Amino acid sequence: MGDGVGVGIVGYGRIGHEHAGWIGRGSSAHVVAVTDPTPARRALAERGGAKVYDDLDAMLKDEQVEAVLVSTPTSLHFDQAMEALAMGKHVMVEKPMTLDIVQASDLVEQARSCRRVLSVFHNRRWDADFLAVGAAIKSGVFGKVTSIESRLGQWGSCVGPATPDWRPNWRNEAAWGGGGLLDWGSHFIDQIWRLMWPARPVRIYAQLRGNVWTQDSDDFARVLIDFDGGAVGMVEINTATMHPLPRWHIDGTAGTAESPFSREFDVNRWAELDFSAAGGEQRRRLPAGEAGLSEVEIWDRFARAVRGEGKPAVTAESVVLTMALLDMASESSRLGIAIPIAESEQWVY
Secondary structure (H helix, E strand, C coil): CCCCEEEEEECCCHHHHHHHHHHHCCCCEEEEEEECCCHHHHHHHHHCCCEEECCHHHHHCCCCCCEEEECCCHHHHHHHHHHHHHCCCEEEEECCCCCCHHHHHHHHHHHHHHCCCEEEECHHHHCHHHHHHHHHHHHCCCCCEEEEEEEEECCCCCCCCCCCCCCCCHHHCHHHCCCCCCCHHHHHHHHHHHHHCCCCEEEEEEEEECCCCCCCCCCEEEEEEEECCCCEEEEEEECCCCCCCCCEEEEECCEEEEECCCCCCCHHHHCCCEEEECCCCCEEECCCCCCCCCHHHHHHHHHHHHCCCCCCCCEHHHHHHHHHHHHHHHHHHHHCCCEECCCCCCCCC
């Protein structure tokens, strides 16, 4: 297994199994244990060389487990991460970090108190399309950005992505933290405020609807964010459309760019930004951004942080604004009003 940080995985569904593969391809960490409620998933983990446990408590008592990945449904993240921190484990949490900002802030405080590393797997901070858009904005090609739209649209893409062994449709159930806003939206909200930084969000308005796939959460989410520089950001998740709109559409005083959707969620296709200068008709392809971190590299950085060698790729503190915006979007939709964002808040990039 190597000398790297020993990781225990809580929840060995589709994404937990993927994480095991990423961890296994690195040199700084290795999977030593798994806990999962289903016999089939425990058997799969055992075939991969991990010790298996029926419950979290038992796994946390394993001294070989130095760090824990929480890759269960969102509603379970807070309690499981808190328990792991209390037992002296370092923690990586799948996105979204928790159900709300209160839980997220409590986790950050608990990690500080325990002096343990807490990170969130926001791997899409290094997607090719996100990096391409960021590079274009920084280059000044748009002039002043006036509008930035980030979308995912595809019929039924929220249905059945989980393992069939345990509640495969949980992403469409509010009790488990389901809905498009907390699923894809947590990535896209995280991306859009980081693209606009150091502009700060000042107001948010959202429309969340369950139209086709769910009755108590959202399969359609539209979130509008006003930034203090005057720009408007929009994130839209629509899993009930047959004709998806472009993945990205960015307007600025010097021109417009957009990139296509991809039914395969191909980030390189999403990164194909075609730009038209203001007043002109001819389009040109904008250059790609620099290569980002891979999932393997994100895990290596986390493991090195556990060993006291720098910070993880994603600090928990840098996710607090993302969680606050997700919270405010839910509240805006519930009340049907725009929610102002206090100027006094101190956000961490």
